Amino acid sequence: MGYLYAWLISFFFIVALLIIIVWQLMCLADLEFDYINPYDSSSRINRAVLPEFIVQGVLCLFYLGTGHWVMSLLSVPYLYYNVNLYLRRQHLVDVTEIYNMLKWEKKQRLFKLAYLIILLFLSMFWMIMAALDEHDYE
Template sequence: LSFLTGLFFLIFGLGEYYSCSYLLQLMCLADLEYDYVNPYDSASRINRAVVPEFVLHGALCFLHLVTGHWLMFLICLPYLYYNIKVYADRSHLVDVTEIFNQLPWEKKIRLYKLGYLVILLAFSIFWMVWSIVDE
C-alpha cells in the first residue's frame, strides 16, 4: 500500500471513531429525555467528548490539506469554522442546569453533525477506493 492509501485508512478510522462519538452523545441525550439518567451524568459524558471531537476534526482537515485533497478540505472547512466559533464563544459545553431547556436544540445539532459526518465518510470512502484503483 502506498502512503496515500494508508493515510486514507487512517482518515477512515478516525471518521468512524468520530461518528461513534456522536452516536454516544445522541444516546445520552435520548436517555436524558426519557429520564433514564440524571442530568449531571449525561452532561459529563457529553462534555468529555466535545473537545476531543474538535481536535479530531481539526486533525482530519489538516490531513486533507497536507495530502492535497482540496475538495475534501473545502468540505471540512465550514464545520471547522463552526467548531472554532462555538469554542471561542464558550458555548461548546452542555450546562447541567440548562440541559433540559436545550435538549431539543442539542439533539438537532448533533443529528446535523452526524448527517454531515455520514456525507464526509461517504466521500472519504469514494476517494479511498479511487486512489486504490488509480494505483
C-alpha cells in the same frame, strides 16, 4: 500506495468522529427517556466535546497536509462551527439548562452526524478509487 493509506487514515478519523457524535446522541436520548440524570448526562457529553473538536481539527489539517484540497474545503465549515462554539464558550452543555436545550442539542448533533456521513461516503469513494488506481499500476 500512499494515497490509499491517506484515505484509510481519514476514514478512521471520520469513524472516530461518528462514534463520538453517536455517543453524545445516546447520552441525550438517555436523558430524554429519563434513564440518566442531567448531571451525569452533561458530564459525559462535556467529556466528549473537546476530543471531537481536536479530531476534527486534526482531520482538516491532515487533508491539507496530504493535498486533498476538496475534502479539506468540505471539512472547513464543520471546523469553523466548532471553533466558533469554542470561542463563544457555548461548546459545553450546561447541567441546569440541559432540559431546555435538549431539542436544540439533538438537532445540532444530528446535523453533525449527517455531515459526517456525507464525508464518510466521499472518503470511502476516494479510498476505493485510490485502491483501483493502485491495482491498475501492478
